[in-house]
Amino acid sequence: MDELSILLISHGILKKDFLENIAKEVSREFRFPVYIEESQIELNDFYDPIRRQYDGNGILKEIDSSSTSTLVKKIGLFRIDLFIPILTYIFGQAILNGNTGIASLYRLRNEQYGMTPDDELLFDRFTKVVIHELGHSFGLIHCHVPTCVMRSSTYVEDIDQKSQHICKKCRASIGIN
């Protein structure tokens, strides 16, 4: 039987070693092979000039519609400001129990909040968002455990409070040891 795998689809300029380190962390967390792929979807199609942001729902649908095996969980990685119609911004989103998610590091950068750049912190935050969204695609809902990566985060500071690991209870619920 074919094994499940995770595909990180990089849209835009993300450094190779940055992506590889993300892949390592994701693989360590989910214990599935993680692959990286470069893709250039036309982001202008999803740009909303009034909000000056990119439509997360549209992009998610676009990635989800690209034909891949159901044994692959895909997540699009971006550096653009994402929104959904009802919310002013999102860090990422995924189809619950589906095969697709998206994550952006745009709002994770310290510079956005008037602070000095911190690449290590950016990597840490982005890794958490990617694992969080992939967790949803595995069927996990938000968790109450403060350190669980599946805890809901609406501010970047919330992301810093949690670890990048899925708690024991959440792991057990999706059958990952």
Place this chain on the structure above:
Amino acid sequence: MDGNISILIVDDEASVRDSLYNWFIEDGYEVARAENAKQALSILESKNFDIILADIKMPGMDGLEMHRRIRSLNKDSIVIIMTAFACVITAVQALKDGAYDYITKPFDPDDLSHLIRNATSQISLKAENEALRNKVVSLENVEDIIGNSEAMVKVLNEVGSVAQSSSPIIITGESGTGKELIAKAIHSNSKRKFSPLVSVHCGALTESLLESELFGHEKGAFTGAMFNRKGRFEMADGGTIFLDEIATISPKMQIELLRVLETKTFVRVGGNKEITSDFRVICATNKDLNEMVKNGDFREDLYYRLNVVDIKIPPLRERIEDIPILVDHFIKIHCTSMSRNIIPIDQQVIKRLESYDFPGNIRELENMIERAIVIGNNKEIRLKDLPFEKDIVISTIESLNDLEKKHILQILNKYDWNISRSSKALKVDRVTLYNKIKKYDLKSTN
């Protein structure tokens, strides 16, 4: 996260509905969507939602009007109004109409999270408050049952042993013996105690009213039925329904009741949707249902369905040893409610009460004590404060001899068996009185 909280999203824009749906589903909420007010109201007819997020501008009925309709359905849902345009007048109107909050699209994710978290906290607090209130009421109910007599101890033991099951119970006893109190004690000692105990006095309602009362009705089911109404069976979901004076229900209602007890499902009057409710049934009657079954006045199948456990409450005359503590109890509660000092009672009064047969049972005793406190001298309850001499009609008397016997005994008791004073009061000579005492075999209780 909050798996037991349900949210209904009402918005004409699919992208808004879907975005909110995905957002809440990730939080573990139970979520439903409606694309307009009409669809939302239709969903709400068959299911309650804890929170309703409604767009203010929708084609057809707007969010404010929908909110008013929801309120008329007696739904407890928290309604949050959403709009794409911040407008103070509309916001104020929404809040005046009882909306929980008002939020402008697009939301800051944190604002939305806070809003929903606060709303769910309110729902939890409300549920907790309700549960605590029920608990307090339950404790009071148990304390209200007064009695150390063997007969009452037996009843209380029965209450303790049947409370935990969900079996139907029939409580039998004369009027005024406290059947409803026993029903409350059973409910408050059961696993259902945090859900409602719903009482229905079957004897007070006509057949059609009872039907509507028990099963509820749909809007327009009959003249005057302006809105949908929940029935008592629906209200008792998770709890207990207490059907008092069950012997008075009509043959048609007996069939309906039997069906509901067997299936735990019913249809509102004028409706067609089957509604399921998980309730325990406790009935009470002062009639002999067994005898009624034999006479064909009560359905046998219903009788056996209801009569899984039968608790018989003894009349007060069969537990006279409880009279002193009952009297103390009623003095305390009535003096307290009238903001008076607790007053003592003359022991002669107790003796007299113990010799009385109380056709109205504890209710009659309580009324006597309340009356004595109201009309008395505020220092002590005396024999003359009780309505024995003029008000009480002894219903058990049938013959003239019985009446004479009773009257002579009352006068003898009044004058502590002083023959001279009693004969003077009766306006007969002493010999005649002695003859009557002998004839009726009257004996002093002292």
